[in-house]
Amino acid sequence: MRKHSWLVPTLALLAALVLAAAGLCLIQVCSIARQPLTILMYHHIVPDGTQLNAMTVTAQQFAGDMRWLKEAGYTTVLPRELAAGDPLPEKAVLVTFDDGYASNYQYAFPVLQQLEMKAAIAVVGRCVEESDGSFYLTWDMCREMSLSGLVEIGAHSYDLHNLDQRHGLFVPEGPNGIQRLEGETEADCLRRVSEDLERNVRDIEAAVGAPVCYLAYPFGVTEPWAESYIRDRFSLTVTTREGRCDPAEGLYQLPRLGVTAQRTAQDCFSLKSNISLFIKEFSS
């Protein structure tokens, strides 16, 4: 026995260290859960029974997500309300849609009307301009939703969403969205990005008759050379980085939680989700 006399204090010390680390992790997980604003990110909504991908949820799921939020006591807020400094409801959620699909009008808008919930839709100007309403929103659809007071139309660029041979998709080798082009000077980059976003904003404001204060970065990609202009031009911006946020700490480059078939709105508020956010934050 005597020759193992070191064993007990060593094990006790190890146990104490493990417990302390677990306690710190728990505090961190709880602090993530306490962050006052969750921004949910949707893209396209498809009819029930359609094969799904990371950018789609079914109409049935979306309706179920909104019903769950309502029943769980969450209040939807809009970017313009946050930008105006309106007091945040106790359980606040910002529902966002990127790209401006006609399915947002066809499937999401009736649910929002029925439940009196709000959402922000960031549209790609060129897609709306060229739309016949079968795949992307039209300006008439945008106007009707905006006039309801339930939907805020935001910017997602006029033509910086890889709408060329890249077919609107993210390309890992880049550049994507507003990112600087190879060999581009800072002045040229700023001119290109600002002219595009000014057109996007101008078109939306002319069509819906409401000011634009919200930008969803195409593909969630930011560009340091354009950031100062963007902060002057918009009051609230969102990326695709995963996380919750506190509007009191700023309204730029806010993180979101993407909703998919594998992660419903309810899942976004679960303990599992908080642990996964903690691990992502810890490992980044």
Ligand SMILES: [Zn+2]
């Ligand atoms: Zn997009």
